[in-house]
Amino acid sequence: MSNLSSVEKLYDAIDRELSWRKQELVLIRAQVHTHPSEESVAFLLTVRASIALLYAHWEGSIKNIAKRYLDHVFAQQRQYRELKLNFIAIAMKGEAAKWMQSKKASLHTLYLSHFSNILDEPLHKLSDEIISTESNLSSKVLGEILTTIGIAETEFETDYVLIDYSLLKIRNDVAHGDVLKEKGFDKKRYLELHDTVLRLIETFSEQVKNAAMNKTYLSYSNEKE
Secondary structure, rough: OOOOOHHHHHHHHHHHHHHHHHHHHHHHHHHHHOOOOOOHHHHHHHHHHHHHHHHHHHHHHHHHHHHHHHHHHHOOOOEEEHHOOOHHHHEEEEEEEEHHOOHHHHHHHHHHHHHHHHOOOOOOOOOOHHHHOOOHHHHHHHHHHHHHHOOOOOOOOOOOOHHHHHHHHHHHHOOOOOOHHHOOOOHHHHHHHEEEEEHHHHHHHHHHHHHOOOOOOOHHHHHOO
């Protein structure tokens, strides 16, 4: 991964990520939209393939853009005390797990000492495993990713039902060989789903760009720097 220390470099990385995906998504949508017969086996096959690819772009774009944002924040070399709590939570995740499983006061003391000491350290390099879609990017998993990178769920919550039941469930049905026609999944329904998923991807990318531009990864006392 190239250095993403500047906002401009992050923007370029996000735009490159979205560019090729949008090109494919335009072609996928066109194949469904222009198909001559919704009653044909060929149409059902086209829609099944399109849903699988639509989901792949949904998962891939969210995961990769989130990772690029974390690379950008890491490149700022800020101390943990300058950052919002979600970044401290990432750093303390392993220690917290040990602390929660123990009743020993000595371990609790060590945990608090570690927490105090880490505040003056620069943000550690974050593992790619921090951002996990679990190969099943549901609304719950998306919410965890948003919390991890410090972005509010507000812009996505109204579409959580769609994510879980009109994208994820149907994608899983396709993977298990279910017949779409029996579910009433026609051209109109696919196009609505396609356009909404693309909008959510674009919304996510804009939220990440805005977070970088406004330095919302900083704690309240530093936000206006």
